[in-house]
Amino acid sequence: MSTSQIHPGGPVVAILTAAGSGSRLGAGGPKALVRVGGVSLLRRAAGGLIDSGAVDGIVVTAPPDDVARFRAELCELSGSGQDEPSRVPIRVVAGSSASRQASVARGLEAAMEMEPGAKVVLVHDAARALTPPEVILRVVRAVQAGYEAVIPALAVTDTIKEVAPAASAGGVEAESVVGTPQRSVLRAVQTPQGFAAAALVSAHRLGAQRAEDEAQAASDDAGLVEAAGGRVVVVAGDERSLKVTTPVDLAIAEALLELETHPGTGRETRL
């Protein structure tokens, strides 16, 4: 990368995961290219990272067949790092269809190639396109302050049950509840998750054998650090960092943007 070195604590690189197909959204194309408020999730998420002022380079993981399309989608945001030193370089690489973990592993390899001296690595979901820049900054600052793994999260508002696999009785399929974790100690985890670069590289290396099987793969990167014996800490997340997963999430994201653009229209009461 060798760009303007913005951060005295060492370069900060972000991996923006966007290689998922979006089957639950069912938009008929890659989810990251779906528009909310007229702009794709991908551009909004990359723009948020840039707007935080905390990131020196971004690696995007794209669906393997869509790398060129994703590059084109981001070309206006991306700087070469030479003739436009004020802009953040963006590299698009092929992710993996096997699992998010496998996509992040590919992104991490590219990120460490882009900036071998990176001290902080963020892993962020393109699907969390409305994440406020201040959340990104909060995570980066906590890593720079010495925590090796930092995740933003919210307190849980539903009661969460643990269940056993479904069984059928009298023609009714039902799951048996096997436990109710105490709600006050539960957190709903968001992204970006921030890591000391060495800790993330080592955790991915140790967990690599899980990545090709979705059922075994870690559903977040902090889980890999935990499995490797590392310490993960939580900072405040934000409701606007919701993950666009289903059509209802997309409608909520549209409504949030509408509120931001036209505050005080009375729509607040309907949210």
Ligand SMILES: Nc1ccn([C@@H]2O[C@H](COP(=O)(O)OP(=O)(O)OP(=O)(O)O)[C@@H](O)[C@H]2O)c(=O)n1
């Ligand atoms: N093999 C995968 C799977 C997911 N992701 C990324 O990880 C983030 C979180 O995944 P999710 O929201 O579940 O996206 P999809 O996998 O696309 O959704 P679905 O499971 O509904 O297909 C998304 O930004 C997605 O693009 C990825 O890079 N590679």
Ligand SMILES: C[C@](O)(CO)[C@H](O)COP(=O)(O)O
């Ligand atoms: C990383 C994550 O967004 C934290 O909540 C989440 O685990 C991703 O899960 P997905 O099934 O890949 O959307």
